[in-house]
Amino acid sequence: MAKHGYTYSAGKLLKHGLSSGAWPRMWRRPEARSSYDVAIIGGGLHGLATAYYLAKEHGITNVAVLDKGYLGGGGSGRNTAIVRSNYLTPEGVAFYDRSLDLYNTMAQDLNLNVMFSRRGHLTLAHTDSALRTMHWRAEVNKLQGIDSSVIDEHEVKKQAPSLDTSKDTRYPILGALYHPPGGIVRHDAVVWGYARAADHLGVHLLQETEVLDILCEDGEGPEGKGAGGRVTGVRTNRGDISAPAVVNCTAGWASLLSNMAGVTLPITTHPLQAAVTEPCKVFLPTVVVSGSLHVYVSQTDRGELVFGASVDPVGTYRVNGTLEFTEELAGHVLELMPGISKMRLLRQWSGLCDMTPDYSPVMGTTQVDGYFVDVGWGTYGFKAGPVAGETMAETIATGRDADLIAPFHISRFTEGDLVGEKGAAAVGH
Numbered sequence: 001m002a003k004h005g006y007t008y009s010a011g012k013l014l015k016h017g018l019s020s021g022a023w024p025r026m027w028r029r030p031e032a033r034s035s036y037d038v039a040i041i042g043g044g045l046h047g048l049a050t051a052y053y054l055a056k057e058h059g060i061t062n063v064a065v066l067d068k069g070y071l072g073g074g075g076s077g078r079n080t081a082i083v084r085s086n087y088l089t090p091e092g093v094a095f096y097d098r099s100l101d102l103y104n105t106m107a108q109d110l111n112l113n114v115m116f117s118r119r120g121h122l123t124l125a126h127t128d129s130a131l132r133t134m135h136w137r138a139e140v141n142k143l144q145g146i147d148s149s150v151i152d153e154h155e156v157k158k159q160a161p162s163l164d165t166s167k168d169t170r171y172p173i174l175g176a177l178y179h180p181p182g183g184i185v186r187h188d189a190v191v192w193g194y195a196r197a198a199d200h201l202g203v204h205l206l207q208e209t210e211v212l213d214i215l216c217e218d219g220e221g222p223e224g225k226g227a228g229g230r231v232t233g234v235r236t237n238r239g240d241i242s243a244p245a246v247v248n249c250t251a252g253w254a255s256l257l258s259n260m261a262g263v264t265l266p267i268t269t270h271p272l273q274a275a276v277t278e279p280c281k282v283f284l285p286t287v288v289v290s291g292s293l294h295v296y297v298s299q300t301d302r303g304e305l306v307f308g309a310s311v312d313p314v315g316t317y318r319v320n321g322t323l324e325f326t327e328e329l330a331g332h333v334l335e336l337m338p339g340i341s342k343m344r345l346l347r348q349w350s351g352l353c354d355m356t357p358d359y360s361p362v363m364g365t366t367q368v369d370g371y372f373v374d375v376g377w378g379t380y381g382f383k384a385g386p387v388a389g390e391t392m393a394e395t396i397a398t399g400r401d402a403d404l405i406a407p408f409h410i411s412r413f414t415e416g417d418l419v420g421e422k423g424a425a426a427v428g429h
């Protein structure tokens with residue numbers, strides 16, 4: 001048996017496939033204990049990665065990950081799998097770049113091929129002001145050693161020949177921010193890899209376990225909740241579980257859960273839709289984003305085009321697809337790539353995004369002792385999963401906000417110290 005899982009030789013694999021023998025489970029289905037050292041709410045990438053690094057880096061293995069549904073059933077299994085680190089603020093760039101480092105070695109670390117395709121990332125500029133923002137980002141990026149530069153429309157054409165770079169279009173392409181280390185990763189493999197590795201280290205993964213309340217004492221609010229209080233555990237549909245540390249990793253549901261601890265989050269939940277075409281021969285070698293046209297596109301290894309946009313304008317917990325999205329998406333994509341007008345969309349889907357006012361996450365300790373948050377992931381939390389897990393684990397183990405996430409503390413909203421990432425995160429996830 002290999003690190004975090006099983007390895008088979010080709011012969012063994014074939015023999016096993018042809019026999020009626022059961023495949024080994026990726027992770028166990030344990031009975032819940034009545035108490036854990038850490039209870040993590042949310043079995044998406046963030047909850048699983050936090051559990052994994054708690055066990056691996058800090059030896060804290062008496063940990064439960066609780067999910068009301070199945071692992072990866074939230075945004076972690078619905079995203080468009082884009083990773084990059086060319087953000088706008090120095091705090092954001094340093095944070096997301098550490099995540100790219102972890103993605104680079106993930107296949108070895110988790111012993112699972114997560115299909116990281118480092119194919120480059122282009123953010124198009126259609127106006128002079130957009131070009132100015134690209135230059136700003138490129139300079140911030142370069143100062144921190146990130147491979148990121150502004151290229152002109154001729155270079156854009158070389159990177160993505162299917163883009164219409166002629167001058168007489170409605171939204172002419174003036175140039176782009178080019179970020180070679182960006183790319184796509186198979187999102188469900190990342191979830192499975194962390195789940196299997198965490199399970200292997202002793203973490204309990206409790207699916208179909210819904211948290212109905214967060215239990216607290218000594219706080220200023222009703223039932224001892226809120227500022228000055230401390231967490232004692234969670235109430236679930238399967239009974240109470242005591243834990244001195246409770247972590248909220250519930251993304252789209254984050255503010256509902258946080259209210260249970262008496263901690264109000266500056267978060268609104270919006271759906272984000274995406275769509276995929278039928279497969280065709282690979283012709284798009286890089287990820288392309290257009291902030292002005294509210295659209296981005298990449299091509300999977302199977303040849304499908306995966307499209308996304310910005311969040312739906314109305315805050316809601318519904319995840320229905322809408323015709324408005326499809327119509328707008330098709331119109332905008334064809335402005336960029338008229339040559340794909342005959343391709344058919346196969347399906348569209350949607351997930352929930354927890355948006356903060358400054359488009360940066362809310363992470364770390366809170367005013368309630370033992371209650372930690374890793375939320376506000378909006379449309380950009382997939383790429384951040386590994387570093388969020390690593391830094392949250394350090395914060396929980398030491399009781400002190402890890403350096404990389406200190407700027408994302410909840411107190412920034414009362415102290416007026418926002419980390420404004422809208423210019424780099426509104427459309428290009």
Ligand SMILES: Cc1cc2nc3c(=O)[nH]c(=O)nc-3n(C[C@H](O)[C@H](O)[C@H](O)COP(=O)(O)OP(=O)(O)OC[C@H]3O[C@@H](n4cnc5c(N)ncnc54)[C@H](O)[C@@H]3O)c2cc1C
Pocket residue numbers: 041042043044045046047066067068069070071072073074075076077078079080081082083209210211212249250251252253257272273274308349350351352353374377378379380381382383384429
């Ligand atoms: C269409 C779409 C495209 C996206 N594209 C990208 C992209 O290209 N790049 C990128 O970086 N990011 C992208 N994102 C954002 C990214 O998917 C999310 O930020 C990320 O997946 C959040 O991960 P998470 O683990 O924090 O939360 P999730 O994966 O959403 O997990 C939260 C979990 O909490 C569980 N839960 C909720 N309430 C309870 C409860 N009461 N009790 C127990 N469990 C509960 C849910 O069942 C869920 O499984 C996209 C999102 C969407 C929707």
